[in-house]
Amino acid sequence: MTTPESKPRTSPGTTREPVLEVKDLSVSFYVDGEWYAAASEVSYEVYPGEVLAIVGESGSGKTQSSMSLLGLLPSNGRATGSAKLRGKEILNLRGAAARRIRGQEISVIFQEPMTALNPVYTIGFQIVEMLRSHLPLSPSQARERALELLRLVEMPEPERRFDNFPHQLSGGQRQRAMIAQSLACDPTLLIADEPTTALDVTVQAEILKLIRDLKDRFDSGIVLITHDMGVVADMADRVLVMKDGRIVEQGPTRQIFNDPQHPYTQQLLAAVPHFGTHSPETAASGTPAPAATPQEAAAPGAAVESVLELTNLVLEYPKRGSQPVFRAIDDVSFSVGKGEIVGLVGESGSGKTTIGRAAVGLLPIHSGSLKVAGVEMAGVKPKDLKPLRRKVGIVFQDPGSSLNPRFPIGESIGEPLQLHANLKGAELSRRVEELLDQVHLSRAMRNRYPHELSGGQRQRVGIARALALEPELLVADEPTSALDVSVQARVLDLFQELQREHGFGCLFISHDLAVVEMLAARIAVLHHGKLVEIGPAAQVAHHPREAYTQRLVAAVPVPDPDEQQARRAERDALLAAGGPS
């Protein structure tokens, strides 16, 4: 694929027949005696060889409207309207007719390959099963074809991987196996439901490249459901924006990104953190600043007191059964100054969360030193931790899991106050209300339970709880990765506001470089438990010194189709120069 312009444009004027024609599709659910619409009057077309991206926040009906095409709605769901696949009506098919469509005509790439693949069968078996249930193939022919598919999705060592179980593969390999399975019967339409959300950026870039290559080889239409505008900019030919079950805008990708008409689309695009624009590129341009050797960058000048200081820190997970000792963090040193935000980025398994947990005393320290607000954490007894708890707070990744479902949120926020400040009764409730005000939640919410709140509201509660004791250090462990972009933008705004007000130092852990670049003064990059690079945000974002950081930075998709195209070319050049990673 060279440029999108060279592709057959799919305007209504062309003679090409659409693969999928959806007209006035409505999906509703019967809950408690009433029908609630999840999607209403959705109409769109998908042409062969085209990627249509459906974007919208969770709950906007983007997944449900697509699943209704396959007849995969829950039993209390109902779909009306029409959906024609190559001219044939497919909506509300049942039994054998529906099974013929599934897998063969329409196939799905699911978000989480670990749960979408059956853990008790080898991936080879699962691809063969798909082939043989639709096509008249002998077992050996099916095996041949499956191997061919695995080669097609660039699975390393396909013969060996054929007999592997899903848990023996890496996340990217699992997603490749999923893609091979979904392509098995040359589907006319491929629905990719957040295909890369569960993957790291570098793996995501590879998978997206693969899907792009395959799209040109097969002439099928692709419906890409995602909330990541960077992925949309990278992949889509046309974009369809959904809100509250309705299409608010649709058009070619460029038009949507450069000239959004609907206020919601504008708001959505404005909420996406755009990597590379938050720090001035000139700040660290040209030759690296002379003083920026890693050791010096690690210590932010003697004038600033540090609230978190790591020196040659080593963290290990002890031996468990037959699993040997795992060294999660190996010889890492850096520090966080008072009132400074340091971003900690890395792929999954790089040990970034481990550092965060050790900083709040949830993990023992193997060797080296970790000082929080001047107190040494290595070898400390649980009893001595109590005064320290006042100085450090943590915001967890998943707001759904970090609040006790049996506590009203007021009680969750008040717990640290109760335990440390010994606040009771009216004083406690006054302080809880103050905290709720600070995170912009209404005071009436204090008696609600977590399950009644949206993800963004829950995360605000998490922040309020972490700030209850006015800590000097806040560890934020991927606080926005479970949230929608527009909600993320609001939570991040709030976070910055609170940081200015309270002046706490913060270790901001994230896999999203764009978010980190927006917030952090300095960025530390972690890879396989080792610190690769640390430096001012602008320098790491624009002029990364280490090869690994360069690859990481190049893989971040940006929400701008033209810029993303240029970045993609850059990345390919970088990979070609550096050889396979």
Add this chain to the structure above:
Amino acid sequence: MTTPTPPSSVPPEESIENAIELKDVEGLSQGRIVLRKFVRHRGAIVGTTALLLILLLSVTSIGYGPIPGWWKWDPNATNAVINPGGRPTLSLPSWLGGDGLAWGDAPFGQDEIGRDIFARTMLGVQTSLQVMIIIGFVAGIIGVAVGAAAGFFRGWIDQALMRFTDLVITFPVLVIGAVLGKMAGAGGVFVLALVLGLITWTGLARLVRGDFLSLREREFVDAARVAGASNFRIIRKHMIPNAMGVIIVNITLLMAAAVLLEAALSFLGFGVRAPDVSLGRMISEYQSAFSTRPWLFWWPGIFIIAIALSINFIGDGIRDAFDPRQKKVPSQREMERSLRAEKKDA
């Protein structure tokens, strides 16, 4: 800006992602949701009603302890035999092939020495319910304590407690119950139930341990730890309330099994002794008269089944109510009806 932001600047509420699924539970606490689901469970409501009726009948008819009831016969008093052989005076209504509905003086019949079976059955029901509640209580406390400690602390505490549990599991309950029951039986119903409680907590302990092992990985437990909560507080305030579903469900099932266990032991002669009456002991006492006076078995048997069945139904209902994934799937007819109504409106 250090002044707290006034509440007027609270932004409009964010739309909730899973708004549709939440329609069902709007504005309810976790406990209320469970209660509502329980009330909507037909089997559970039938079970609860039946159990309450049985309890009410047994307590009011012969009274409890020194308090007299409205029934005229005493369970252990020997009276004149009314019908030949003590045949029940209850006659079925004519549409069931009887002589018209009549209760008579001894509707459930009498045994060969003229004791009233209705009174004895009611006393047996009381005994069975008492045994059941004591076993549930004792086994519940031990099971939760052992399971919680093992699951929370892990390591050697877990090893020690679980190996001990394994040891207790290997005891054949009937044999141990028989031996201990024989020794404890003299102490009355209360001691027997206590002893049975001491050997039936194992299943609960294992399940609570399993639940705790997964709960302790949840982030809210870490959050509580970072907040500085003590281990005991974490277990009591954060983990046990979240394991309540598992605990309640298994205690109810344990209680249903306890009714049967007591009946079995008493039938074998190792459980409740005279002058106490239990449903199992009645069956055992009258086993030689099976062919001549079958009514001596029917009534205690029917009540054993009724009690065990209603508790199982209740346990079933509670389990469904606590399961967050279990949603009431509306019937096709219900959905179609509401669709038609909607069309009519339009």
